[in-house]
Amino acid sequence: MKSPLIYEGTGEPTKVCAVAIRTNQEGDYASLVVSGSFDLAHAKQVAQAVEKVEEGLSRCRSIDIDLVHLERIDGTGAILLARLLDRLDVEGRKTRVADNQNPEAARLIALYRERRTERMPPKPSGRNPAARVGAFASEMLGGGTVALDFIGRCAASLTKVIASPKSVDWRSLPRLIQEIGADALLVTSAANLLVGVIIGFLGVSQLGRFGAVAFVPELVVVAHFRELGPLVTAIVVAGRSGAGLASEIATMKVTEEIDALRSLGFDPVRWLVVPRCLALVVTMPLLTWVGDLLALVGGLAATTAITNMTFHAYVQATLDDVTAGNLFAGLIKSPFLALAIGLVACGQGLLTHGGAAAVGGRTTTAVVQAIFCVIVISAVFTFFFALIGV
Amino acid sequence: MPRSKDHIIVEELRIGWGTKVLIEHVTFNVERGTVFTILGGSGCGKSTLLRYLIGLEKPLAGRINIAEVGEPHHYEGMPPFGVLFQSGGLFSSMTLAENLALPLAAWTPIRGQTMRKLIQAKLDLVGLGLFADHLPGEISGGMKKRAGIARALMLDANLLFFDEPSAGLDPISAVELDQLILTLSQDLGITVVIVTHELSSIFLVADDCILLDKQAKGIVAHGDPRKLRDESRIPFVHNFLTRSSPIGGANHGG
Numbered sequence: 001m002k003s004p005l006i007y008e009g010t011g012e013p014t015k016v017c018a019v020a021i022r023t024n025q026e027g028d029y030a031s032l033v034v035s036g037s038f039d040l041a042h043a044k045q046v047a048q049a050v051e052k053v054e055e056g057l058s059r060c061r062s063i064d065i066d067l068v069h070l071e072r073i074d075g076t077g078a079i080l081l082a083r084l085l086d087r088l089d090v091e092g093r094k095t096r097v098a099d100n101q102n103p104e105a106a107r108l109i110a111l112y113r114e115r116r117t118e119r120m121p122p123k124p125s126g127r128n129p130a131a132r133v134g135a136f137a138s139e140m141l142g143g144g145t146v147a148l149d150f151i152g153r154c155a156a157s158l159t160k161v162i163a164s165p166k167s168v169d170w171r172s173l174p175r176l177i178q179e180i181g182a183d184a185l186l187v188t189s190a191a192n193l194l195v196g197v198i199i200g201f202l203g204v205s206q207l208g209r210f211g212a213v214a215f216v217p218e219l220v221v222v223a224h225f226r227e228l229g230p231l232v233t234a235i236v237v238a239g240r241s242g243a244g245l246a247s248e249i250a251t252m253k254v255t256e257e258i259d260a261l262r263s264l265g266f267d268p269v270r271w272l273v274v275p276r277c278l279a280l281v282v283t284m285p286l287l288t289w290v291g292d293l294l295a296l297v298g299g300l301a302a303t304t305a306i307t308n309m310t311f312h313a314y315v316q317a318t319l320d321d322v323t324a325g326n327l328f329a330g331l332i333k334s335p336f337l338a339l340a341i342g343l344v345a346c347g348q349g350l351l352t353h354g355g356a357a358a359v360g361g362r363t364t365t366a367v368v369q370a371i372f373c374v375i376v377i378s379a380v381f382t383f384f385f386a387l388i389g390v
Numbered sequence: 391m392p393r394s395k396d397h398i399i400v401e402e403l404r405i406g407w408g409t410k411v412l413i414e415h416v417t418f419n420v421e422r423g424t425v426f427t428i429l430g431g432s433g434c435g436k437s438t439l440l441r442y443l444i445g446l447e448k449p450l451a452g453r454i455n456i457a458e459v460g461e462p463h464h465y466e467g468m469p470p471f472g473v474l475f476q477s478g479g480l481f482s483s484m485t486l487a488e489n490l491a492l493p494l495a496a497w498t499p500i501r502g503q504t505m506r507k508l509i510q511a512k513l514d515l516v517g518l519g520l521f522a523d524h525l526p527g528e529i530s531g532g533m534k535k536r537a538g539i540a541r542a543l544m545l546d547a548n549l550l551f552f553d554e555p556s557a558g559l560d561p562i563s564a565v566e567l568d569q570l571i572l573t574l575s576q577d578l579g580i581t582v583v584i585v586t587h588e589l590s591s592i593f594l595v596a597d598d599c600i601l602l603d604k605q606a607k608g609i610v611a612h613g614d615p616r617k618l619r620d621e622s623r624i625p626f627v628h629n630f631l632t633r634s635s636p637i638g639g640a641n642h643g644g
C-alpha cells in the first residue's frame with residue numbers, strides 16, 4: 001500500500017489531507033503530482049485542489065500529470081481531472097498524462113476526455129416578464145384552439161356513433177356508471193347535507209333579525225335547488241371523477257394504449273369519451289336530486305335545532321316551495337355541468353405526452369379547468385334564467 | 391385483382407412537430423411479402439416514422455401510399471395491418487384473451503367457441519397459451535410484447551408493423567420470434583416492417599432495410615443489410631452494421 005501523501009494545493013507540505021495535487025514548476029514547465037483518493041467521497045476536496053492548482057498554472061506552457069502516487073480513482077475523480085486537462089488544452093497549453101505508472105487511471109481519464117460532446121447552446125431561460133406574459137397569452141390562445149377542436153371532434157363523432165353504435169365501448173358503461181355515480185353518492189350526499197345545514201343557519205341568523213324565520217324553508221329550497229345543489233354536486237364530481245377519468249385516459253395515452261386502440265381501427269373519442277360523458281350525464285342529475293333532498297334535511301335540522309319552528313311547520317313550508325320550476329331550474333343544469341366535466345377530463349387525458357409526471361400534471365389541469373368550467377356554466381344559466389324571468 | 395409489386399410506397403416524407411423537422415426526404419418502397427427493417431440509433435425517429443406509416447400522424451410533407459389502403463392517416467374501417475407497439479400497447483383493464491378478442495368482436499362476425507379457439511391458437515403461437523386469463527399487469531415485459539404480437543396477428547392482415555419486437559425478449563424467445571417472422575413472410579406472403587437494432591435478427595430475417603441518422607435527418611443507407619455491411623463505404627453505416635465504435639477503433643464498445 002502506498003503511504004498517504006501530505007501535500008496540499010500549491011506545493012509546500014503543510015498539513016495532512018486525503019487529496020492533494022503538488023506542483024513542481026520550472027520556468028514554463030510544470031509537473032502536477034496527484035496523490036490521495038480521487039473519488040466520489042472526496043469530490044469536494046478534489047474540485048478545490050484542482051481549482052487551486054489551476055490558478056498557479058497561468059504562466060506554464062507545458063504541463064505533465066503524474067499519477068504514480070494516486071491511491072484511488074473513480075469516475076468522479078477522472079472527470080474532474082479530464083475537465084482540467086480539457087480547459088488547459090483549449091487555452092493552447094501542452095498537456096501530457098504520464099501513464100506508464102498507472103495505466104488504469106490514465107485510461108479512465110482518457111475515456112472521459114474522448115467521450116465528450118460539444119454542449120448544446122443553453123436554452124433561453126429567465127426571460128423577461130414581458131416575454132413570459134406574451135408566451136403565456138399565446139399558449140392560452142393555442143389551448144383555446146385545442147379545446148374547440150376537441151369539442152368539434154366530439155360533436156362530429158356523435159353522428160358516427162348513431163351510424164355505427166359498435167364503435168362505442170358500451171360494455172364499460174355499467175362499470176363507469178358505478179364508478180362515477182354510485183361510488184360518488186356518499187361524498188356528494190354529505191356535501192349537500194352540510195350545505196343545507198349552512199344555508200339553514202345562515203337563513204336563521206339573517207332572516208331572524210327581521211323576524212322572518214318562517215321564510216328559511218323557502219330560502220333553503222330556492223338557494224339549493226336552483227343554484228347550490230347542482231353546483232356543489234358538480235364540484236365534488238369534478239374533483240373526484242374528473243381526476244379519475246383524466247388520469248385513467250392520460251395513463252392509457254402514455255402506455256401506448258390509445259395508439260393501439262387507433263391502430264385497431266377504433267376512434268378514441270367514440271370508444272372512450274362518449275361512454276364516459278354519457279355515464280356522467282346520466283348520473284349527475286340523480287346525484288343532484290339526492291343531494292337536493294338531503295339539503296332539505298340539513299336545513300330542517302339546522303332550523304328546528306336553533307329556533308322554535310316545529311318539524312311539522314318546516315315540512316309544510318318546504319312542501320309549498322318545492323315547485324317543479326325550482327326543481328328543474330336546477331336539475332336542467334346538471335347534464336351540462338356533467339358534460340363539461342367529462343369533456344375537460346377526457347380532453348386533458350388525451351392531450352398527455354410523456355411519462356408519469358405528465359399524467360399528474362394533466363390530472364391537476366383537468367380538475368382545475370373542470371371546476372372552473374362548472375362555475376362559469378352555472379353562472380351563465382343563472383344569468384339566463386334571470387333575464388327570461390324564470 | 392392485379393396486385394402491384396410494392397406494398398408500401400413512401401415519397402419525400404417529412405416528419406416532425408410544427409416547424410421542427412425530425413427527418414425528411416424519406417423515400418423508399420416496401421415490396422410485397424418481404425421483411426423490411428427500419429434501422430437507426432436511439433432517438434433518430436425510427437418509431438416516429440412507424441407512427442406515420444400506420445396513420446397515427448399526418449405527414450408534414452410528402453406521401454405514404456399503402457396498397458389497397460391509400461394514405462394511412464385517411465383510412466377508416468377494419469385495420470388493414472397489425473401493429474405491435476414498443477411496450478405491447480395492451481389494454482391494461484382487459485385480460486390477454488379479451489385484448490385479442492377486441493379486434494375480432496369489432497370487425498368480424500366471429501363469436502363464441504370459434505373466437506375462443508382462434509384466440510387460444512394465437513396465444514399458443516407466441517407461447518402464452520397458459521396466460522389467456524391474466525391481466526397485462528400480471529405478466530412480464532417480454533410476455534406483454536409477445537401478447538402484443540398475438541393481437542397484431544389476430545385479424546390475419548397481410549401487412550404487419552413491429553416496433554422493436556425482440557427488445558426485452560430472452561434469446562430463445564427472440565429466435566422463435568425470428569422464425570415466426572420468416573414463416574409469416576415466406577410461407578404466407580405477409581409483408582413485415584420491423585423497427586429494430588437487433589443486428590443478429592436483422593441479418594437473419596431482413597430482405598431490405600433503411601438506416602436513419604439523426605445528424606443527417608434522413609436515410610443514410612438503403613438496401614440489403616448484408617450487402618450494406620460488407621460493401622458500404624459510409625463510416626456510420628459500416629460501424630452500425632458491424633457493431634464497431636467510431637471512438638478508439640473497431641469492437642471498442644461491446
